[in-house]
Amino acid sequence: MAKQYETVIGLEVHVELATKTKIFCGCSTAFGGAPNTHTCPVCTGMPGSLPVLNKQVVNYAAAVGLATNCTITQYCKFDRKNYFYPDNPQNYQISQLYLPICRDGHVDIETAAGKKSVGIHEIHMEEDAGKLIHDEWEDCSLVDYNRSGVPLIEIVSEPDMRSAEEVIAYLEKLRMIIQYLGASDCKLNEGSMRADVNLSVREVGASEYGTRTEMKNLNSFRAITHAIEGERERQIDLLESGQQVVQETRRWDDAKEYSYAMRSKEDAQDYRYFPDPDLVPVYISDEWLQQIRDSQPEFREEKMERYRKEFDIPEYDIGIITDSKHLADLFEETVAICGQPKKVSNWLMGETLRLLKEKSMDPEDIVFSPEHLAKLIRLVDSKAINSTVAKKVFEAMFAGNVDPEQYVEEKGLKTVNDEGALRTTIAEVIASNPQSVEDYRNGKEKAIGFLVGQTMKAMKGKADPASVNRILKELL
Amino acid sequence: MDILEYSAVELSAAIREGKVTATDAVEAVLARIDAREKDINAYVTVDREQALRAAASVQEKIEKGELTGPLAGVPVAVKDNMCTEGMLTTCSSKILENFVPTFTSEAVVNLERAGAVIIGKTNMDEFAMGSTTETSAYGVTRNPWNTAHVPGGSSGGSAAAVAAGECFFALGSDTGGSIRQPASFCGVVGLKPTYGTVSRYGLIAYGSSLDQIGPLTKNVTDCAAVLELIASHDTKDSTSVRREDTDFTSALVDDVRGMKIGIPRDYLGDGLDAEVKEAVLAAAKVLEEKGAVVEEFDLSLVEYAIPAYYTIAAAEASSNLERFDGVKYGYRTSSYEGLHNMYKKTRSEGFGAEVKRRIMLGSFVLSSGYYDAYYLKALKVKAMIKKAFDDAFARYDLILGPVAPTTAPRLGESLSDPLKMYLGDIYTISVNLAGLPGISVPCGKDTKGLPIGLQMIADSFQEKKLIQAAYTYEKTKRGCGKWQSNMRQ
Structure with missing residues (x-):
């Protein structure tokens, strides 16, 4: 009988914050501009330029910390992480090592295996790097600094997870919290949420952790799941054949569904961290912290509880609607206009979800307004249109947020009541x-x-x- | 009167009164540059066309009454580590041999706004690392009083330019004495303001937590006027301080009665040249005669300042200079194989020996396993030195002493023994570690005819005390005279 192994997983999650401007300069954080158009002397590391901290980054980071039960470091500092790479214009990244803004938190997750708490070691603020683009034709590399200086938080978990399922539940939970805060849209495929997986295996019952590897370039939940399963097997195979796991960073190749070693611990760089002398320490006063606390939104669990009391809709609907802050907002705002939570819920649960799935969109991408959904419901209630026509009108609303009354009028869709x-x-x-x-x-x-x-x-x-x-x- | 004999403030007044024009002043300075640069080499860049254009435009504004400030129309030289839009800015390094900034540093913007005319960029020790202006990639600068001697450094070009009449005043930067020491060696006034008083935006950093821009001038009045102009709160610099008391010219008062001045015994011990010591004590005596209360005291910790400074400054420099890598601007090696090799060759060829030495030193003290033993310990020493000064300023308005242990050494004497050169900074660097303001004023000459500087140090934000005491001293005419007059003999 083979030995039984336990997988031990900790995550480093990078989240791009939804600030309008970069962390240390006034440049736009908008995604997708022409290369090097969202840049200035600061985010391109020009000599003589100096960073000035964007206060909203502190607000978001502390808000995420509070929502994940962290202790907020009221006197925190930025440190320089020194390493040479062309996507990093100063050749150091401004990050936090010695005094990160949040520490010692946790989030509760639930999987088929039951409920558990995943510890958060720390959350720190830092700047993103630019992007290298290799021009195969000219055989040269180009660098786009539009992303350089976009604010990030890195959420470092404790090694508390034991399966891919728990990892996904943890990430879903973080995503939910951060989306509810409006601090980020957390899209793995667009890179606004990125997860590095630290994984080791050990025999069931062992008290020491095994040697871990770090897996990078995981762009979807599917990739994360496959990478975890693959890495677990790879490490167990090594141990079973009498070899040792090497502490190293591995890169996941999504197309090949395979990971390969990028660098081992021996090549690990000495980042020579030290406090950035260009930035003053951040002092978060009690008043400031209270302001952040006071502006925390209602999170999902509280929202679900309130829905159960306020609205007569099925538990299943409550679960789906509150799964997205945007969907929940849409629901509540529509109900505020026209009442009838059940009918509003039906539109969201039925046609809305159907079209989202059909067009592979996220609830965050919904464009129609609560006003228009309310108008549509009234049109049906007053028998001005029948349900078949209503679905057609809804499709037009979903595609372009058209005003249903105008649309019905213009297209002559009104029920004949003569x-x-x-x-x-x-x-x-x-x-x-x-x-x-x-x-x-x-x-x-x-x-x-x-x-x-x-x-x-x-x-x-x-x-x-x-x-x-x-x-x-x-x-x- | 020869136009070059004017001080900066006198010149501006003469322009406003219509006695001379801004263009006359620029032309006089350019003529002096033509006559003296081959011997002095104070400038890396002289931009004649730009200076003449600016002078004409400023003259017009002065005539229209749009520019009325005390430095309008005055030619100024700027140390080559301050960014100037469209004008080469090299830090006297090969690695920035072709670097033309896209923006102008805040201190220079303040000068331009007041109508000062930029003549060019002055030579310096490469990246401000050095005490002699011999580490420049663009040749050494020579001391106008005796061209066999160095002008001091790192703002040696700025000090020499002022002393030689190649400008009316200059900006320098001071990380460990780089304004005060060359001012002392060249017989001009140099002031390092309280950390945070002048914006560092656009100053190419050496040791960010220590760097301050300040004036080098012909006299204390000019010094106060320039400081008043360049001191500004700048939201682009997180370490910039908002100050309400920047009317420095109001401190130009000939009176030190009742002022308490302490002379650290630690500054008068071994290593101090006898002639320098004599001149400094004589200056103290003059102030005492003018009514100040002068006494000696023990400052303590002076011997720890040098190792703490070279640890902190080198650590910050090793990181600050990482951006010079051949990728984005500046020098790139001509042939290379791959990225790593490009970095290595570019930086090996682009940086000089002293810069490399400090990058290595700084990288070492920050490296894993040594950080606590060196860098953190140096920060603790820095805090203790600040405390020692706090204690001193509880008792004294000013601290007085020499700027440097000797007068200007001969060219080539210092670089062969870097440690000895580092020890030459002993009286100036603790001022930077503690973030304090310090001034150097001429207080005589040695038997070789080389100027001696008197240093006064005040508590944070007390530049006015420095200016008042320096002004009072200057009024007694015990300085070192003017170099121009000296040369006419």
Whole structure:
């Protein structure tokens, strides 16, 4: 019988903060500008330039710290991490080593294995680097400093996770908290959330940790799961064959689903950290900290609890809606306008989720406004449009946030409520479908369905099906 | 009167009165540069066209009454470690041989706004590392009083330019004495302000926590006027201090009655040249005669200042100079194989010996396993030195002493023994470690005819006391005279 192994995992998660400007200069943090257009002397490391801290970065970092039960370091400092690489214009990164802004926190996660708490060792603030682009044609490397100086926080967990499932649950939890704070959109595929996995294995029951490796370049939950499984197996194979795990940094190749060693501990650089003399220490006063505390939003658990009390919607709906801050905001704002939580929820749970899935979008990408959703619900309630038309209108709203009232007006989609016109049409349908009329009169109840369909067709869908039914029965 | 005989403030007044024009002043300075630069080499760059254009424009504004300040129209030289938009800025290093900044440093912006005319950029020790201006990649600067001697450093070009009449005043930077010591060697006034008084934005950093920009001038009045202009709170520099008391010219008062002045015994011991000691004590005596209370005391910790300074400054420099890598600007080696080799060759070829020595020293004291023993310990020493000064300033308004142990050494004497050169900074560097203001004023000459400087140090933000005492001393005419007059003999 083979030995039983336990996987021990700790995470280093980088999150790009959603500030409008960079951490140490006034340049835009917007993603995707032409190369080197969001730059200035500071974020390109020009001689003589000096950094000035963006206060909002401290607000966000402390808010994330508070939400993850950390102790906030009220007197914190920035340190320089020295290493040479062209994406790093000063050849040092301004980060925090000695006095990071948050320490000793935890978040609670839940998996099939049950509930557990994952410790957070520290959260620190730092600047992002630029991007190197290799030009194969010219055989040269170019560097784009647009991303240089974009603010990051690095959330370092304790080695408390034991499976890929727990890692995903932890990341989902962090993402939820940070999205609720509005501190980042946390998109792994766009790099606004990046996770490095530190993993080791040990025999079940062992008290010492095994030698760990660090895995980088994990751009999706799927990649993280596969990398963890692969690395666990690789390390166990090494141990089973009498070899040793080497402490090293490995890079995950998503296409090949394989990781390879980037550098071992022996090549580990000495970063020569020391306090950055160009920046003054950050002192977060009690008042400032209280302000941050006071502006913390309602997080998911509290929100779910409130929904249970305030809204008569199923637990399942509550779970889905509160899974995204944006969706929850949309829900609450719409209900505030038109009431009817169940109907609002139905639109979000049904059509909205269907279209998101169909177009592979995130709830954060939803463009329609609560005002327009409320208008749509009113249009249906007042029988101005029927449900089939409503779905069409909704698709237009989903695509471009059109005003449903205007759209219905312009496209002439309003239900015809002119009883006279409806009666005339129905009379014509009865006259031209004698066989169905005969069947119905002979007791074939189903035949009326066909006649309703014919009427709706003749009315181009703009009739209220209930009225059609009533008049048909009356005339028959 | 020869236009070059004017002080900066006198010149500006003469321009405003219509006696001379800003263009006359620039032309006079350029003529002096043509006559003397081959011997002195105070400048790395002289921008004639730009200076003449600026002078014409400033003259027009003065005539229209748009520029009324005390330095409008005055030609100024700027140390070559301050960025000037569109004008070569080399730090006297090969690695920045072709570097033209895209922005101007805040101190220079303040000068330009007041109508001062930039003549060019002055020579210095490479990246401000040195005490002689011999480590420049663009040749040594020579002392105008005797060209066989150094002008001091690192702001040697600025001090020599002022002394030789190649400008009316200059900006220097002082990390461990780099304004005061060359001012002393060249017989001019040099002031290092309280840390945070002048913005460092645009100053190419050597030791960020110690660097301060300050004036080098012909006299104390000019010094106060220049400091008043360049002192500003700058939101682009996190270490910039907001001060309300920057009306430094208000301290130009001929009176030291009741002022308490302490002379550290530690500054008068072994290693101090007898002639320098005599001149400094004579100056103290003059101030005493003018009504100051002068006494000797023990400052303590003086011997720890040099190792602490060279640890902290080198540590910061090793990081500050990392950006010079051949990737983005400046010198890049001509042939290389791969990135690592490009870095290595560029930096090996681009930096001089003294800079490399300090980068290695700084990298060592920050490296893993040595950080606590060297860097952290040096920071503790720095804090203790500050405390020693705090105690002294509880008793004295000013501390008085020599600027340097000797007058200007001969060219070539210092570099062969860097440790000896480092020891020459003993009286100036603790001022930087403690962030204090210090001034050097001429207080005589030695038997070789070389100027001697008197250093006075005040508590943080007490530049006015320095200016008042220096002004009072200067009024007694015990300085070293003017170099220009000297040369006419």
